[in-house]
């Protein structure tokens with residue numbers, strides 16, 4: 001099979017973050033020993049160069065909060081030198097004028113700022129700290145400095161009904177993109193599933209609001225809205241297929257095929273301190289294990305719809321979480337014999353209480 | 366469209382790895398043929414459409430490229446990737 005070239009490198013620079021979002025995609029053991037030693041500047045810079053040679057075009061500087069890295073400006077300059085297009089994925093609270101200007105001169109292309117809700121109090125409650133005003137100031141500053149600007153809002157039961165306000169806020173801030181990301185259930189979101197899962201009715205109303213906005217505003221704001229796969233009966237190609245388009249580098253230098261791959265037991269991750277990125281992409285255990293279709297079991301192996309190379313069997317981490325087997329068909333799929341588990345999760349008991357993201361593992365899990 | 370220019374954050378680049386012209390945009394890339402790349406290179410917010418056509422016609426021995434230029438600029442504008450610097 002022809003091997004694909006990656007187009008995206010997701011660089012998780014640090015798991016430290018001043019916010020405590022209950023749906024954070026970071027692993028539950030962010031405070032653990034294995035993430036303590038963050039990758040040194042020179043390893044990141046070499047990784048960026050190797051990534052470009054592999055075919056990577058897009059670099060996402062993320063975390064945790066990437067602005068907590070003291071060498072961020074240097075890393076942005078290195079990204080530009082390597083020929084990559086760089087995006088800073090930030091909560092915005094540390095985006096001061098001085099640093100923003102330095103990032104601009106270093107060649108940072110695009111800034112994505114997350115808001116937790118368009119309502120200040122609700123934003124601060126979800127984020128677990130007072131951050132709304134700083135985020136808005138950051139978005140205005142990014143605009144002033146002529147960065148491409150995306151506003152991101154992770155959606156769930158407790159903020160979905162405000163979607164029209166989110167859309168209007170993005171328009172008012174002059175964002176050219178709005179990413180409406182329905183919560184994905186991995187990382188901290190798993191511990192908070194009962195507080196986050198929306199009702200089908202909420203999703204339908206939100207979808208209609210997005211449609212109306214698109215008709216009214218046109219291409220000025222590019223609205224990305226994806227229905228959460230939990231509410232569908234055929235899975236999505238997770239990360240564009242395992243080991244096909246993207247690589248995630250954790251703060252300690254481990255390279256993963258997706259954010260949540262560390263939850264899969266027995267998967268071995270190679271580290272950029274020890275191996276060239278090229279080898280990690282083409283030959284490391286973690287990337288090879290679920291690449292292509294050879295690993296598939298039934299029903300994927302003889303899929304009635306022939307979708308093996310469309311959805312690549314769905315999400316491995318979701319398969320593991322809901323069936324106990326990472327090589328099973330994603331139970332979102334209607335052909336999975338565990339599909340009823342997805343259906344019953346949609347109707348699971350509800351609470352408004354969050355388990356906030358901290359550097360300590362949650363008690364409830 | 367009076368004076369077309371690339372939208373904020375859109376950047377032209379030749380990808381030596383895949384050997385193709387690309388317009389890099391936030392979290393994506395638009396593949397371009399050579400004509401499209403040449404047109405977009407001239408969309409600097411200074412030149413008018415006529416001037417872009419003129420510059421290209423000189424390069425291509427006076428062939429009338431008006432329709433090609435229009436097509437590229439319109440398609441990119443519909444996606445919000447080219448905007449009018451005069452607006």
Ligand code: SF4
Nearest residue numbers: 017019021024064091
């Ligand atoms: S999701 Fe929230 S807590 Fe997690 S890294 Fe982003 S801002 Fe920080």
Ligand code: SF4
Nearest residue numbers: 300303307308313333
């Ligand atoms: S059986 Fe497998 S390949 Fe077929 S639709 Fe379901 S997940 Fe996709």
